[in-house]
Amino acid sequence: MNPALDVTDLRASVGDIEILKGLSLQVPFGEIHAIMGPNGSGKSTLCHVLAGKEAYTVSGDARLDGEELLGKPTDVRARMGLMQGFQYPVEIRGVKLVDFLKEAADEAGIDEDEAVRRIAESGDQFDMTRFLTRSVNQDLSGGEKKRSEIFQMAVLRPKVVILDEIDSGLDIDAVREVAGAVEAMRSPEVGIVLITHYSRILRYLSADRIHVMMEGRIIESGGPELAAQLEAGGYEAFRARLT
Amino acid sequence: MLDRSIAEHRITREPPVLAERRRQGLATYETAAMPTAADEHWKYVDLDFTMETQSLPAQMGAKMAPPTGVSRVSATVVDGFVEIDPEHPGSVEIARFDEVARRNPELFSAVVASRSDDIFLAGNAAFAGDGLFIHVPRSTAVETPIVIDIQSVSAGTISFPHIAISLGENSEASIVLIFRSSEEELVVAPVVETTLGDAARLSMTSVQTWGRQTKGLGYQRVRLGRDSAMKMGEVGLGGALGRLDLSVDLDGDGSSYLLNGLSFGDGDQVLDYRMVLNHRGRNTSSDVLLKGAVEDQAESIFTGLLRIEEHATNTSAFENNRNLVLSAGAKAQSVPNLEILCDDVVCGHGSTVGPLEEEHLYYLASRGIGRERAERVLVKGFFDEVIDKLPSQSVAAPVRDEVERKFVAAQAAGRLG
Numbered sequence: 229m230n231p232a233l234d235v236t237d238l239r240a241s242v243g244d245i246e247i248l249k250g251l252s253l254q255v256p257f258g259e260i261h262a263i264m265g266p267n268g269s270g271k272s273t274l275c276h277v278l279a280g281k282e283a284y285t286v287s288g289d290a291r292l293d294g295e296e297l298l299g300k301p302t303d304v305r306a307r308m309g310l311m312q313g314f315q316y317p318v319e320i321r322g323v324k325l326v327d328f329l330k331e332a333a334d335e336a337g338i339d340e341d342e343a344v345r346r347i348a349e350s351g352d353q354f355d356m357t358r359f360l361t362r363s364v365n366q367d368l369s370g371g372e373k374k375r376s377e378i379f380q381m382a383v384l385r386p387k388v389v390i391l392d393e394i395d396s397g398l399d400i401d402a403v404r405e406v407a408g409a410v411e412a413m414r415s416p417e418v419g420i421v422l423i424t425h426y427s428r429i430l431r432y433l434s435a436d437r438i439h440v441m442m443e444g445r446i447i448e449s450g451g452p453e454l455a456a457q458l459e460a461g462g463y464e465a466f467r468a469r470l471t
Numbered sequence: 472m473l474d475r476s477i478a479e480h481r482i483t484r485e486p487p488v489l490a491e492r493r494r495q496g497l498a499t500y501e502t503a504a505m506p507t508a509a510d511e512h513w514k515y516v517d518l519d520f521t522m523e524t525q526s527l528p529a530q531m532g533a534k535m536a537p538p539t540g541v542s543r544v545s546a547t548v549v550d551g552f553v554e555i556d557p558e559h560p561g562s563v564e565i566a567r568f569d570e571v572a573r574r575n576p577e578l579f580s581a582v583v584a585s586r587s588d589d590i591f592l593a594g595n596a597a598f599a600g601d602g603l604f605i606h607v608p609r610s611t612a613v614e615t616p617i618v619i620d621i622q623s624v625s626a627g628t629i630s631f632p633h634i635a636i637s638l639g640e641n642s643e644a645s646i647v648l649i650f651r652s653s654e655e656e657l658v659v660a661p662v663v664e665t666t667l668g669d670a671a672r673l674s675m676t677s678v679q680t681w682g683r684q685t686k687g688l689g690y691q692r693v694r695l696g697r698d699s700a701m702k703m704g705e706v707g708l709g710g711a712l713g714r715l716d717l718s719v720d721l722d723g724d725g726s727s728y729l730l731n732g733l734s735f736g737d738g739d740q741v742l743d744y745r746m747v748l749n750h751r752g753r754n755t756s757s758d759v760l761l762k763g764a765v766e767d768q769a770e771s772i773f774t775g776l777l778r779i780e781e782h783a784t785n786t787s788a789f790e791n792n793r794n795l796v797l798s799a800g801a802k803a804q805s806v807p808n809l810e811i812l813c814d815d816v817v818c819g820h821g822s823t824v825g826p827l828e829e830e831h832l833y834y835l836a837s838r839g840i841g842r843e844r845a846e847r848v849l850v851k852g853f854f855d856e857v858i859d860k861l862p863s864q865s866v867a868a869p870v871r872d873e874v875e876r877k878f879v880a881a882q883a884a885g886r887l888g
Contacts, residue, residue, distance in 0.1 A: 281833070320849070331835075332840050335839050335844060363852070364834075
C-alpha cells in the first residue's frame, strides 16, 4: 500500500536562495504526523511547495497515494486529494460557506445529495451549522476559522491534509478544541500533517510521529517523546546535531 | 431641436403651480449650457449629443413587454407619458402631476422642486410630459410593493420622466422603479424626487436596464424628515451611458439613509455615479455601499461626497465604493470625499479598484476549484453581498442572472485578466 504522502529529496528555492534542502518524509494513511521547527526552518515553504503555490523552483519527488504532485496546479492537487489548512484563512465576503462547499464538492465530482448530506453531518460534528449561510471566514474568531478549515476537509475528504500552524494565535481552550477536531478527522483514508512551532497542541492529540525540521530538512524523527525533549530543551538542543 | 411650443401649450392648460414651474424651467433651460468634460461634475463623461440633435416625444410610443421578476405594475411611464393602473393599491394615491397640482398645490410644491441650474433638470421641468405623483397618506402602511415601469422607446428623442414620491408622517411603503428602453438611439433624463415625512419608512429599489443605445442621465433627490428612514437598492446594468446624480438631504433629526448598489459595465458602456449626502439634522446616519465591475472597454466613475454640516452632531456616515476591473481595457475611477464641519461625528469612507484578489483565487484553488469556476464564484459573491440587501428581493433573481450573463460572456470571450 502506498503511503498517503511520500516526499523524497524535496528541494525548493526562490531565486538563488535554497529554502528546502533535500527533505524526505513519509506519512502513512491513518496517521497524524507533526512537523516541528523554529521560525525560518522552511515549514511554511514546505506547505506552499506541496500545495503548489507558484514562485518556487522545485525539484525532487512528492507523491500522494503514489501519484506525483509536483508540477501540477494547486486546484489539480486538491482534486487529487491534497488539502491545506491555512494559518490565516482569507475572508471572502459574499461567498456563503455552504455555496463554497457545494462548488468545491461539484468540482470534485461529489454528487449534490451526498455533498448536502456531508455538509449537514460534519456541520453538526464540528459545530459549524450556524456559519453555513455566512460568508466564508468572515467575522469568525481565530479558533472558528481553524475549525472551519477542518470542517471543509471533513466534507471534501482529502487523502492528505496539511495543517499549517493551525494552533497559532489561539488561546488554550481554542487549541484544545482544534486538537479535538484534528483527532476527529483521523481515519484510515487520510494522512494528516501538522506543521507547528510549539508542542502545545501535541498535548491534546496523539501524534504518531514527530519530525524536527531545521534549515530546510528533517533532522530527526521519532515518537511523541521528541515533543517532550523539545519542550525541555528547545530547538537549540537539536541545532548541535546539524552537520 | 426641442420645440418650446410644446411647453408653452402645456403652460396654458396646467394648474398655476405646475405652469409656473414649467415657465421657470423653460427660462433656465434657454440660458443653460450643455455640460462639458471640463466641468468637474461631468468629468470623464463625453456627451456626444446636443439638444439640437434630439426631439421631444410627441406621444406615448409603443409599450414594451411587461418586465420580468415583478408582480403587478401600478403605473407605466412611456417616453414621459403616464398610464396608471386603476386597480393600484387603494391606500396609496397615484396620480398625474396636473391632478395633484390642481387638487393639492401645497403638497405638490412641498415635494416637487421648482428650481435648478442644471440643463437636464431645467429641461425636465420645462418639457416633462405628465409627471407621476405617488403619495402615501400619514400613518398608512402599504403592504404590497408599488411597481413603476419607466420606459423610453422612441428613436431620436430626449424624454423627461418625472416621478415624485411623498410619504406622509409615520407612513410606510415599498417601491420598485424599473428603468428600461428600446434598442433605438435615444436620450432619457428621468428625475425621481422623494420626500419622507417625520417617522416615515421607505424601501425603494431601482433597476436600470436601458438599451445599449440609450444615454441615460438620471437624477434622484431625497429629503428626509425627522426620524424617517430610507433603504435604497440601486442597480445599473444598461445604457451606452448610465448616469445617476443622487443627492440626499438628511434634514430631520434622527433620519437615516442606507444604500446598497451595484453596476456592471461591459462593451463600451460608461456608468457614472455622482452622490452627495448632506447631513443636516442631529443624530442622522447614512451608509452607502456601491459595488461595480467593468470589463472590455467599459468605464465606471464614482464620486461620493459626505457633507456633515456644522450643527449635525452625533452623525454617523459611511461610504464605500468597491470596484472590480476585470479586463485590461476597462477603467474604474473612484473618488470618495468627506467634508466635515462638525466634530461630533463618526465617519468613514473607502474605495478599492482592482482585479479579483489572487489570494482569494488561491484559497478556492486549494479546495480544488479551478480558475474559471473560482472567478465565477468570486464575482457572484462580490455582487451577492449587495444583491442580498436589495430591499425588494423580487428583482434579485433577474439582476443576479444578468450579472452572471455579463460575466460569463466576458469569460467565454477570453477578456478577463
